[in-house]
Amino acid sequence: MHFEELIKTIKERREVMQVTQEALAELSRVGLRTLKQFESGKGNPTLLTLQKLADVLGMEVCLKLKNVTRSK
Amino acid sequence: MHFEELIKTIKERREVMQVTQEALAELSRVGLRTLKQFESGKGNPTLLTLQKLADVLGMEVCLKLKNVTRSK
DNA sequence: CTTCGAAGTGCATTATACAGCTCTTTTTTT
DNA sequence: AAAAAAAGAGCTGTATAATGCACTTCGAAG
Numbered sequence: 035m036h037f038e039e040l041i042k043t044i045k046e047r048r049e050v051m052q053v054t055q056e057a058l059a060e061l062s063r064v065g066l067r068t069l070k071q072f073e074s075g076k077g078n079p080t081l082l083t084l085q086k087l088a089d090v091l092g093m094e095v096c097l098k099l100k101n102v103t104r105s106k
Numbered sequence: 107m108h109f110e111e112l113i114k115t116i117k118e119r120r121e122v123m124q125v126t127q128e129a130l131a132e133l134s135r136v137g138l139r140t141l142k143q144f145e146s147g148k149g150n151p152t153l154l155t156l157q158k159l160a161d162v163l164g165m166e167v168c169l170k171l172k173n174v175t176r177s178k
Numbered sequence: 179c180t181t182c183g184a185a186g187t188g189c190a191t192t193a194t195a196c197a198g199c200t201c202t203t204t205t206t207t208t
Numbered sequence: 209a210a211a212a213a214a215a216g217a218g219c220t221g222t223a224t225a226a227t228g229c230a231c232t233t234c235g236a237a238g
Contacts, residue, residue: 035166035167035168035169036157037153037154037157040153040167040168040169043169044169047169054213054214054215055214055215055216056213056214056215064196064197065196065197065198066197066198067196067197067198067199067217068195068196068197070215070216070217071195071196071216071217073215073216074215074216074217076216076217077194077195077196078152078153078154078194078195079152079153079195079196080150080151080152080153080195080196080224080225081109081112081150081151081152081153081156082109082150083195083196084153085108085109088169092171092172092173093169093170093171093172094107094169094170094172095107095112095167095168095169096107096112096167096168096169096170097107097112097115097116097119097160097165097166097167097168098165098166098168099164099165100164100165100166101164126183126184126185127184127185127186128183128184128185136226136227137226137227137228138227138228139187139226139227139228139229140225140226140227142185142186142187143186143187143225143226145185145186146185146186146187148186148187149224149225149226150224150225151225151226152194152195152225152226155225155226
């Protein structure tokens with residue numbers, strides 16, 4: 035998942051859950067400004083910020099192997 | 107995956123691939139100091155840094171739903 | 179014990195993420 | 209269309225991530 039996908043995933047998940055940026059910001063204890071920047075594609079969140087958001091959205095950050103089948 | 111797990115995953119993957127911190131730092135274009143801090147559990151890497159490292163290690167950062175079955 | 183490679187740490191600098199406040203723009207609701 | 213809500217953006221401190229350099233620590237090999 036590259037950058038844009040991760041952002042999109044967070045944003046879509048938030049919308050599916052019908053939570054506003056403001057509510058998510060409060061619940062995750064991430065500044066509203068930070069969340070706004072993140073969702074609008076600006077900035078480069080820290081892992082901690084990403085985890086705080088993901089957590090509230092019932093998601094988790096993970097690392098998985100690419101090319102399970104073959105390179106390319 | 108919480109913080110420590112992510113770190114552990116990166117570190118173990120690097121070791122399995124028999125790459126030194128120095129080599130990984132160069133390949134991923136992440137400062138050696140940054141990688142060292144990260145692997146020794148200090149700091150809070152940005153998504154970009156994490157992605158650069160994961161990429162070289164043939165991994166990718168992703169977000170997945172927790173509790174697919176049920177809460178807890 | 180000495181040497182060497184890899185990993186970890188202290189210090190300093192630069193860049194930028196985080197955050198709040200205010201205002202504008204966009205979207206939704208009535 | 210007007211009002212209200214939500215999202216986006218400018219300005220601005222403060223905190224800290226990213227980085228380089230030099231030194232220390234650790235483990236393996238001689």
